[in-house]
């Protein structure tokens with residue numbers, strides 16, 4: 001049995017954070033999980049319904065940009081560990097207006113580091129600040145090669161620049177103040193509860209509603225897709241077994257050109273919805289490219305496999321089918337998150353493109 005711990009999870013009402021919170025609540029009754037989330041457009045307590053009344057769970061609504069709030073939270077709970085996921089996570093939004101992304105992802109992370117260091121400075125033994133980051137910090141690959149942990153940082157969007165800066169700050173706290181840290185850099189996630197601004201849930205939503213599928217540029221951009229439950233299990237593994245100060249890449253070993261993935265998604269949805277074969281592909285519309293669009297991401301996750309014995313659990317074909325089924329079966333969730341603010345964002349992002 002794991003010893004008891006009080007863990008602050010930030011961004012636990014978001015896509016990946018909610019899967020992490022649910023996994024820890026279920027697998028570790030001895031841990032008390034405090035979920036801190038500002039409930040921005042991307043945060044949704046519906047994602048946590050199944051554990052909201054668990055005795056080892058507490059929700060705190062608050063902003064990581066609010067220094068007093070963060071400092072008081074550390075005093076109130078005396079945390080043993082932090083798993084930091086809260087962020088502005090969408091590249092397109094960071095391009096439309098970078099300020100919020102920079103404030104939350106960089107200054108918000110610094111606020112947490114300062115609070116953790118203050119809280120732990122007299123007794124650092126057994127403490128951990130785990131920062132959840134992205135493969136986008138490494139920049140863009142050509143047709144060959146993979147990102148390894150030593151790949152030099154080369155971020156190219158306001159979002160990836162902000163995540164790169166936050167990674168550097170976390171490492172600076174390790175070197176300068178001996179703060180016990182871990183960082184993981186993960187590839188593109190997909191699965192249930194992802195906000196439908198990201199490629200897969202957006203396109204499921206649009207196919208379902210017979211709306212155009214806006215493919216950026218030539219559609220030959222490549223991403224390495226990982227099921228969100230597998231990301232959460234990798235975080236669980238790294239949290240417990242990772243070596244202090246280290247970075248671990250997490251990936252699915254599962255590269256897809258966007259257009260090939262979109263064809264698979266359309267064909268699977270035709271089958272599930274009983275449409276004529278090829279019907280959903282008719283919705284594909286090539287639109288103006290994303291500025292600074294990174295051509296290819298691909299993770300080499302050998303270190304995680306060799307050192308911590310972690311590997312993804314399911315194939316993409318199976319995961320994608322399950323994911324489509326989930327969005328179709330959870331119409332109310334999708335309707336709720338696509339009303340209000342979503343409509344304004346959609347118009348701004350896609351109109352006239």
Ligand code: NAD
Pocket residue numbers: 010011012013014015016017036037038039040041042043044062063064065084085086087088089090104108132133134135163185186187188189190195
């Ligand atoms: P998300 O946008 O779904 O969720 C982000 C959560 O953070 C939301 O619940 C939101 O309310 C909360 N939040 C935002 N600003 C906040 C603030 N100022 N204070 C407190 N809470 C705030 O994001 P996600 O896709 O779940 O990503 C989670 C983390 O994982 C991010 O750090 C992201 O960079 C990283 N990541 C994401 C992916 C991916 O494919 N989605 C891949 C690798 C790494």
Ligand code: DAU
Pocket residue numbers: 089090091092133134135136186187188189197198199200202214215216217221222223258290297
């Ligand atoms: O690689 C990890 C990153 O993956 C995470 O750090 C980010 O938080 C997450 O949002 C994701 O970033 P991407 O930019 O790769 O994901 P997105 O779903 O926005 O886009 C995936 C690909 O699909 C990308 O090449 C852009 C393209 N795309 C996206 C949208 C929303 C389209 O062609 N049309 C679209 O409408």
